[in-house]
Every structure is written in C-alpha cells, then in structure tokens.
Amino acid sequence: xxxxxxxxxxxxxxxxxxxxxxxxxxxxxxxxxxxxxxxxxxxxxxxxxxxxxxxxxxxxxxxxxxxxxxxxxxxxxxxxxxxxxxxxxxxxxxxxxxxxxxxxxxxxxxxxxxxxxxxxxxxxxxxxxxxxxxxxxxxxxxxxxxxxxxxxxxxxxxxxxxxxxxxxxxxxxxxxxxxxxxxxxxxxxxxxxxxxxxxxxxxxxxxxxxxxxxxxxxxxxxxxxxxxxxxxxxxxxxxxxxxxxxxxxxxxxxxxxxxxxxxxxxxxxxxxxxxxxxxxxxxxxxxxxxxxxxxxxxxxxxxxxxxxxxxxxxxxxxxxxxxxxxxxxxxxxxxxxxxxxxxxxxxxxxxxxxxxxxxxxxxxxxxxxxxxxxxxxxxxxxxxxxxxxxxxxxxxxxxxxxxxxxxxxxxxxxxxxxxxxxxxxxxxxxxxxxxxxxxxxxxxxxxxxxxxxxxxxxxxxxxxxxxxxxxxxxxxxxxxxxxxxxxxxxxxxxxxxxxxxxxxxxxxxxxxxxxxxxxxxxxxxxxxxxxxxxxxxxxxxxxxxxxxxxxxxxxxxxxxxxxxxxxxxxxxxxxxxxxxxxxxxxxxxxxxxxxxxxxxxx
Amino acid sequence: xxxxxxxxxxxxxxxxxxxxxxxxxxxxxxxxxxxxxxxxxxxxxxxxxxxxxxxxxxxxxxxxxxxxxxxxxxxxxxxxxxxxxxxxxxxxxxxxxxxxxxxxxxxxxxxxxxxxxxxxxxxxxxxxxxxxxxxxxxxxxxxxxxxxxxxxxxxxxxxxxxxxxxxxxxxxxxxxxxxxxxxxxxxxxxxxxxxxxxxxxxxxxxxxxxxxxxxxxxxxxxxxxxxxxxxxxxxxxxxxxxxxxxxxxxxxxxxxxxxxxxxxxxxxxxxxxxxxxxxxxxxxxxxxxxxxxxxxxxxxxxxxxxxxxx
Numbered sequence: 001x002x003x004x005x006x007x008x009x010x011x012x013x014x015x016x017x018x019x020x021x022x023x024x025x026x027x028x029x030x031x032x033x034x035x036x037x038x039x040x041x042x043x044x045x046x047x048x049x050x051x052x053x054x055x056x057x058x059x060x061x062x063x064x065x066x067x068x069x070x071x072x073x074x075x076x077x078x079x080x081x082x083x084x085x086x087x088x089x090x091x092x093x094x095x096x097x098x099x100x101x102x103x104x105x106x107x108x109x110x111x112x113x114x115x116x117x118x119x120x121x122x123x124x125x126x127x128x129x130x131x132x133x134x135x136x137x138x139x140x141x142x143x144x145x146x147x148x149x150x151x152x153x154x155x156x157x158x159x160x161x162x163x164x165x166x167x168x169x170x171x172x173x174x175x176x177x178x179x180x181x182x183x184x185x186x187x188x189x190x191x192x193x194x195x196x197x198x199x200x201x202x203x204x205x206x207x208x209x210x211x212x213x214x215x216x217x218x219x220x221x222x223x224x225x226x227x228x229x230x231x232x233x234x235x236x237x238x239x240x241x242x243x244x245x246x247x248x249x250x251x252x253x254x255x256x257x258x259x260x261x262x263x264x265x266x267x268x269x270x271x272x273x274x275x276x277x278x279x280x281x282x283x284x285x286x287x288x289x290x291x292x293x294x295x296x297x298x299x300x301x302x303x304x305x306x307x308x309x310x311x312x313x314x315x316x317x318x319x320x321x322x323x324x325x326x327x328x329x330x331x332x333x334x335x336x337x338x339x340x341x342x343x344x345x346x347x348x349x350x351x352x353x354x355x356x357x358x359x360x361x362x363x364x365x366x367x368x369x370x371x372x373x374x375x376x377x378x379x380x381x382x383x384x385x386x387x388x389x390x391x392x393x394x395x396x397x398x399x400x401x402x403x404x405x406x407x408x409x410x411x412x413x414x415x416x417x418x419x420x421x422x423x424x425x426x427x428x429x430x431x432x433x434x435x436x437x438x439x440x441x442x443x444x445x446x447x448x449x450x451x452x453x454x455x456x457x458x459x460x461x462x463x464x465x466x467x468x469x470x471x472x473x474x475x476x477x478x479x480x481x482x483x484x485x486x487x488x489x490x491x492x493x494x495x496x497x498x499x500x501x502x503x504x505x506x507x508x509x510x511x512x513x514x515x516x517x518x519x520x521x522x523x524x525x526x527x528x529x530x531x532x533x534x535x536x537x538x539x540x541x542x543x544x545x546x547x548x549x550x551x552x553x554x555x556x557x558x559x560x561x562x563x564x565x566x567x568x569x570x571x572x573x574x575x576x577x578x579x580x581x582x583x584x585x586x587x588x589x590x591x592x593x594x595x596x597x598x599x600x601x602x
Numbered sequence: 603x604x605x606x607x608x609x610x611x612x613x614x615x616x617x618x619x620x621x622x623x624x625x626x627x628x629x630x631x632x633x634x635x636x637x638x639x640x641x642x643x644x645x646x647x648x649x650x651x652x653x654x655x656x657x658x659x660x661x662x663x664x665x666x667x668x669x670x671x672x673x674x675x676x677x678x679x680x681x682x683x684x685x686x687x688x689x690x691x692x693x694x695x696x697x698x699x700x701x702x703x704x705x706x707x708x709x710x711x712x713x714x715x716x717x718x719x720x721x722x723x724x725x726x727x728x729x730x731x732x733x734x735x736x737x738x739x740x741x742x743x744x745x746x747x748x749x750x751x752x753x754x755x756x757x758x759x760x761x762x763x764x765x766x767x768x769x770x771x772x773x774x775x776x777x778x779x780x781x782x783x784x785x786x787x788x789x790x791x792x793x794x795x796x797x798x799x800x801x802x803x804x805x806x807x808x809x810x811x812x813x814x815x816x817x818x819x820x821x822x823x824x825x826x827x828x829x830x831x832x833x834x835x836x837x838x839x840x841x842x843x844x845x846x847x848x849x850x851x852x853x854x855x856x857x858x859x860x861x862x863x864x865x866x867x868x869x870x871x872x873x874x875x876x877x878x879x880x881x882x883x884x885x886x887x888x889x890x891x892x893x894x895x896x897x898x899x900x901x902x903x904x905x906x907x908x909x910x911x912x
Binding site: 166172175287466 | 866
C-alpha cells in the first residue's frame with residue numbers, strides 16, 4: 001500500500017514563508033514599550049527650587065515631596081458599574097466608586113478618627129427644642145465662575161434631593177429626619193416646604209421631625225450643587241467640563257466616557273480642605289481581576305480592597321513581601337455580613353430553629369480559612385470601634401455547639417433535619433469571599449443538621465426586587481450593611497419594623513427610636529442602643545458572621561498625615577475616602593520616590 | 603438577483619420586528635428596574651416617581667408602540683447608563699472601537715489561518731502539520747479571556763513591554779487583537795486543512811492534474827475555491843461576533859467599546875440600550891448571512907439563489 005502524501009507537497013508554498021510571517025508578528029508584539037503617557041521630553045519646571053515648593057493654593061509641600069507636576073494620583077474606578085455622575089445629590093449609586101464629590105464642600109467632614117469636623121460650615125448649634133439647627137457657612141467660599149457659595153445653593157440642592165420628579169436614589173436617607181422631607185418626596189407638599197431654609201446668605205437652618213442629635217454627622221452628605229447651574233443645565237451639569245462649576249478643591253477638566261476622568265486643583269478654591277495633589281486621573285478598569293496587574297505595572301496607584309481583591313489576589317499579596325508592605329487593612333465602612341431568615345413564615349418563625357442555625361456557625365474555621373485578613377468575627381451587628389459596639393458581650397450568646405444545635409432542631413420538630421424543607425440561600429451579586437462563606441455554612445448545615453441548602457448568587461437588581469417584595473421572596477440570605485454616618489441610629493435603623501427585613505420587634509423599635517432622639521447623657525444613649533442590640537442578637541433572626549476589614553493597596557510613594565496611624569493604630573486610607581466628605585484629601589502627597597515607579601508626565 | 607435581494611431584505615425587516623417584540627417582553631419580565639434600591643427599598647411613591655420620569659408607568663403595549671414609533675424615526679432614546687448622550691450617539695461612539703479591534707483580528711486571523719491550514723495540508727503528517735494542529739486545538743479550546751489574562755501577565759506585568767490596558771495608542775491594540783484573533787485563526791486553519799485535503803483527493807483535481815495544469819493553477823482554480831465553501835459556512839458567524847464587541851476582551855484590556863454594554867445594559871435594566879443592541883445584533887447577523895449566501899454563488903457557480911425557471 002502506498003503511503004499517502006499530500007498532492008500539494010511541493011515547491012510553491014514554503015514553510016519558511018509561514019515562519020517568517022510568524023516572526024514578523026512576534027516582532028511587532030515585541031516593539032519598544034510604550035513610554036509613560038506623554039513621552040519623555042519633560043523636565044520639572046523649576047529644576048532647582050531654592051525655597052520650599054508651594055502649590056497654586058499656597059500650600060507648602062513637605063521636603064520629600066515630588067515636584068508639583070508629579071503630584072498626580074492615578075486611581076481606578078470600576079468600569080462595570082453604571083456611572084452617570086460625580087455628584088451625590090444626582091445619584092448616589094451611579095457615581096464612580098471613587099474620586100467623586102470633589103467639586104463643592106459638604107457642611108461637615110470626617111477626620112481619620114471619624115470625628116465630625118467643620119467643612120463648609122464653620123460652626124453650628126441647635127435650639128432648646130432640639131429641632132432647629134443653625135449652620136454658619138464659611139463666607140469665603142466661591143464658585144469658580146466668580147459667584148459666592150450661599151445658603152441658597154444648599155437649599156436648592158436639598159430641594160432637588162426631595163423633588164419627586166428627580167426621584168433621587170438616596171431620598172430615603174433624610175426621611176423622617178428633615179421636616180416635611182417624606183411628604184415632599186411623596187409629592188404631598190411642595191419641595192419649598194422641607195425643613196431647610198436660608199436665613200441669610202451664609203446662614204442655613206434645618207428643622208427636624210424629632211430631636212436628631214446625629215444631624216451634623218448625617219450632614220456628611222451635603223456637598224451642594226450650584227443653584228444657578230442646576231437651574232440652567234439640570235443635575236448632570238458636572239458631567240461635562242464645559243458646564244461644570246466648582247467651589248471645591250478640584251475642578252473637572254476631562255471626562256472621556258468609559259475611559260477616564262481628570263481633575264485638576266482648583267486655583268480659585270477658598271475653603272480649608274487644601275490638597276497637595278495637583279492632578280487626579282481616574283481610570284476605568286472593568287474587570288476587578290485586572291486591578292492587581294495594573295497596579296503591579298504601575299498604571300494605577302491604588303486598589304480599593306473592599307469586594308475587589310479576590311482570595312487568590314490576597315494570597316498573592318500575602319506571599320509577596322513588597323505587595324504585603326503596601327497592603328493597608330482598615331475598618332472600611334464598618335460593614336457587617338450576616339445571615340438573615342424570613343421570620344414571618346415557617347420554619348424560621350420558630351425561635352428554636354433559628355437558634356439551632358446560630359449554633360452551627362463556626363466562625364473560628366470560616367474566618368481564618370476563607371475571609372482571612374478581610375474580616376474579623378462578628379457576634380453582633382456593631383463592629384468594634386463603632387460607637388456603642390458591645391461585641392465582647394455577645395461572644396457567648398450562640399457559641400459554636402453542634403450538639404446543642406441538633407437538640408434544638410429536634411425540639412423544634414425536625415430531628416436530624418427530618419421534614420425540614422429544602423432551602424435556597426440567596427446572595428446579592430456577591431464576590432468570591434462571601435460566596436465561599438455562604439457555601440461553608442451551607443455545608444455545615446447539611447453535615448450537622450441534615451438541612452439541604454442551595455446557594456444562589458443572584459444579579460443585584462433581581463435580588464433587591466425579591467428582598468423588597470411584600471411579602472419578601474428571600475427566605476434565607478447572606479447580606480451586608482455598612483454605615484452611612486457614624487452613629488448607631490444609622491446601623492441599627494436597618495432592623496426597624498418595615499425596613500429591610502420582615503423581622504419586627506416593638507421593644508427594639510422603641511429603644512432604637514428613643515435612643516436616636518435622646519439628647520441627654522451620651523452614656524445613657526449608648527446603653528439604650530446596646531440594650532436594643534441585645535434583643536437583635538438574642539432573637540437570632542440574624543446570625544452575624546464577620547465584620548469586613550477591607551485592605552487597600554497603596555503605592556509607597558503616597559504619604560502624608562492622613563495615612564499616619566489613627567487613634568487605634570490603623571494606618572490606612574480611611575472611609576469615606578478622597579472626597580470633600582473627608583479631610584483625607586488635604587493629608588496625602590506624592591513623594592520623590594515616585595520617580596522609581598513612573599516617568600514624569602509631560 | 604434584485605428580486606432575491608428584495609425578498610431577503612424584507613425578511614430582515616420581519617426578523618427585526620419579531621426580535622423587537624420578543625426582547626421588549628423579555629426585558630420587562632426580568633425583575634427589578636432601572637431604579638436603585640441598593641440599601642433601603644424606595645418608598646412606593648418614590649418608585650412611582652421614577653417610573654413616571656421614564657414613562658415606565660404606562661401599559662407595555664403603549665410603551666412598545668411609543669418606542670417603535672420613535673425608533674423608526676431614528677430616535678432610540680437616551681441610555682439610562684449614560685443620560686448625557688443618546689443611544690445612537692453611544693453606539694456611534696463605541697461601536698467603531700469594537701469594530702476596529704474585531705476587524706483587525708479578522709484581518710490577522712483569516713490570512714494567517716489560511717496560510718497555516720494550507721501549510722499543514724501541504725506538509726501533512728509532518729512536524730509542521732502537528733505543530734499547526736496543536737496550536738489550532740489550543741486556540742479553539744482555550745477561551746480568549748484566559749489567553750487575554752496570560753498575555754497581560756506575560757507582556758505587561760513580567761516583561762513590561764505593553765500597557766495592561768487602555769486606549770488611544772497603537773500599543774493598546776496588540777494584546778486585544780491577538781487574543782481575539784487566536785480562536786478564528788485556529789478555526790480557519792483547522793477547516794482549511796481538512797477542506798484542502800478533501801478537495802485534493804477529488805476526481806476533478808485528479809482530472810486537472812491529468813490535463814497537465816500547473817500546481818499553482820490547480821491550487822487556485824480548483825482546490826482553494828472549492829475549499830472555500832465549507833470555510834464560508836464556518837467563518838461567517840465569526841464576523842458579527844467579532845465586530846460587535848466582546849465583553850471579556852474589552853473589559854480586560856479596558857477597550858471603550860460596545861461589548862460591555864451587552865452585559866451592563868441588562869444588569870442596569872437599561873431598556874433603551876437593550877432594545878437597540880438586540881436590534882443591532884439582529885440586523886448585523888441577518889446581513890452577514892445574506893452576504894454569505896451571495897458569496898456562495900461567487901465561489902461555487904452551482905449555487906443558484908433563485909429557483910431555476912426552466
């Protein structure tokens with residue numbers, strides 16, 4: 001039999017030609033690396049400055065700071081999220097994840113110890129009724145179109161937030177606090193009647209529904225839009241540098257959709273939150289998995305750790321001494337992950353069942369093996385370090401105890417899980433860590449209690465729709481909550497009747513509401529919140545798993561007083577991050593060390 | 603031919619209409635809406651306000667008719683994800699980006715795939731053939747986003763020759779195009795090889811050889827032309843996929859293309875964008891198949907598009 005050869009095994013087509021072509025392609029790929037954006041031409045403007053370097057706002061840079069043109073911070077934002085605005089009062093959940101709310105000063109701002117400091121308001125006071133608050137505005141503040149910042153801007157902004165036609169996604173926040181806010185949102189009274197009023201150009205008055213000693217803390221979210229621009233161009237005026245106007249430390253110079261935002265220091269800024277950093281570049285990075293490579297390639301200076309770094313990333317960081325030194329764990333937004341049951345229906349209307357479930361959660365195994373450095377065990381809702389936190393006291397309420405759990409479940413009528421319905425544990429588009437935690441717990445429920453649990457990680461909106469349905473369609477879930485402002489009234493308010501979950505407890509409601517409005521001895525107020533939390537923990541409608549301690553990656557050339565250890569020894573980029581809500585932005589700069597990481601810009 | 607074309611184009615319109623109804627019903631059937639309830643449920647009133655703002659409070663039939671009425675006049679609405687531009691504007695901004703890397707990937711993949719496939723056929727059962735086959739198998743089986751991650755780790759993180767991603771400089775094209783081109787190149791190579799081998803053994807090639815035609819003439823006039831027929835069938839569907847953007851490649855390499863909107867529009871319940879994208883895809887696919895069918899007549903004279911009247 002003849003060996004088969006191809007009839008075309010001949011001269012014309014040469015193997016070498018193909019190899020050549022491949023080589024050419026490879027060569028193309030190996031062409032010289034791109035230089036830093038802009039190229040190499042540039043030299044620092046003042047080659048040998050005699051005295052200290054002072055920036056456009058008169059702030060003196062520390063001796064180890066890089067030259068002004070290298071005071072550039074490159075920051076990633078998630079390109080997957082819907083991102084329509086950089087202003088809180090436009091759409092809170094449609095802002096980029098970072099570097100927003102820079103174009104005007106909020107009334108107050110937080111320092112790294114989460115203390116409320118004056119922002120645009122220089123001082124404030126409350127009258128004897130505890131209902132009427134007066135905020136004095138810094139009279140120096142100016143918009144960079146030359147007009148002053150007045151109380152009218154704040155009033156217009158709050159009215160915009162309550163405007164039913166705007167349908168602001170954060171309108172719930174001031175409900176029941178600012179007078180007539182709820183009624184205005186519902187269209188029952190005109191927005192002119194909300195309890196926010198300009199007494200004079202630089203005096204702003206808030207009236208609340210009941211005494212709210214936490215109002216100044218809550219007013220963290222009060223960075224105003226400019227009344228004139230709002231009326232002329234609508235709430236999205238800051239989406240375009242041409243219509244953007246700023247009274248804050250930065251101004252918008254570029255917004256290339258789906259690619260990047262660029263801010264520059266606002267030379268007309270007249271406030272007190274004066275930055276070192278001249279230029280902020282915000283780069284869209286779609287895949288969280290690409291953050292670490294981009295960071296390692298020196299294309300970004302920062303990686304926000306919360307929910308972005310995967311367990312694999314964390315392991316890589318842990319095993320790399322250099323990256324490990326750049327990893328800064330912190331409290332984040334005091335976020336707590338917890339399992340929640342629908343107590344309105346069987347089987348979870350039975351306390352014994354819930355207690356049995358609580359006893360099979362083995363935090364001592366789950367934390368070190370899954371959550372690792374991204375969390376600490378939670379025995380209650382309020383994280384250590386948060387006001388009124390009483391974590392230690394709840395450590396032994398429901399300890400890991402399989403025998404006890406089995407016994408409780410048997411008492412509830414389900415010996416060895418017999419007759420117990422199959423469960424679906426729904427998650428809200430969670431990242432790899434919470435999913436792994438949920439699966440570990442599901443496995444423990446199966447192993448110890450004989451309860452079948454299927455874990456289903458849903459898309460965000462479908463989940464919220466099912467959770468919020470009345471009655472809720474989410475029977476069993478792992479979910480989290482992080483603070484909006486630093487007061488227990490905020491965190492504990494989540495569990496009030498009619499809130500996120502169907503659980504309802506009259507005594508809890510009474511304690512939280514009374515404590516929230518309580519203006520007397522702060523120790524007494526704390527005690528009331530702690531009593532409420534005790535009810536919350538003991539009723540086991542929620543099983544608290546871990547408090548998230550996200551860690552960020554920060555390049556070593558970013559330094560400053562804001563990154564020095566806080567009162568608890570935490571040296572990190574504290575929540576709420578680089579915005580006028582915090583004085584972080586006036587406390588970080590780029591050191592000369594940056595030259596070892598990237599070339600000077602043009 | 604004109605008759606045929608007219609019929610087919612009418613068919614595209616029918617497809618357009620059916621897709622629009624199906625997608626419209628499906629997207630409104632997904633729970634949730636464009637409103638945000640990340641932390642606390644919106645009050646019923648606030649939600650009603652929101653729905654009113656976007657006209658979502660009207661009956662579905664009315665919404666559909668309104669949408670189609672506007673769409674036929676060229677107004678596809680405003681994307682919820684990017685309210686400062688129009689849907690048409692957004693597509694005009696992002697589609698060329700996707701099309702450019704997709705088009706380049708095709709330009710790389712097709713000739714290279716043809717060349718490799720021909721080589722493998724010519725040197726059947728030699729190391730050239732085995733190497734080509736191995737590469738092709740790898741290209742077909744390994745998903746492009748895995749290849750993309752390898753490329754990033756090697757060329758951006760380790761060797762630092764290329765940026766990990768971005769847009770605007772020629773360097774930004776290299777990795778996305780390479781990652782996108784690999785699979786169609788592999789596919790082309792595999793089918794070219796098989797096809798050529800099959801055709802080469804056919805009677806008419808033997809006849810041609812017997813007539814004393816040169817190898818080159820046999821190759822171009824008989825072998826390649828006939829080998830193109832199965833290739834067209836396989837490769838045509840690659841084209842719409844490549845030119846309408848791919849979410850993984852674009853998000854890994856930070857390419858500001860259309861690809862991500864196929865996913866984010868659904869996650870954000872961005873109804874105007876979902877409709878526009880699905881209609882776009884329907885039209886592109888219909889047209890690609892139409893062109894493919896016409897091309898069959900070019901490469902294979904036996905194919906007739908209209909019924910013979912004899």
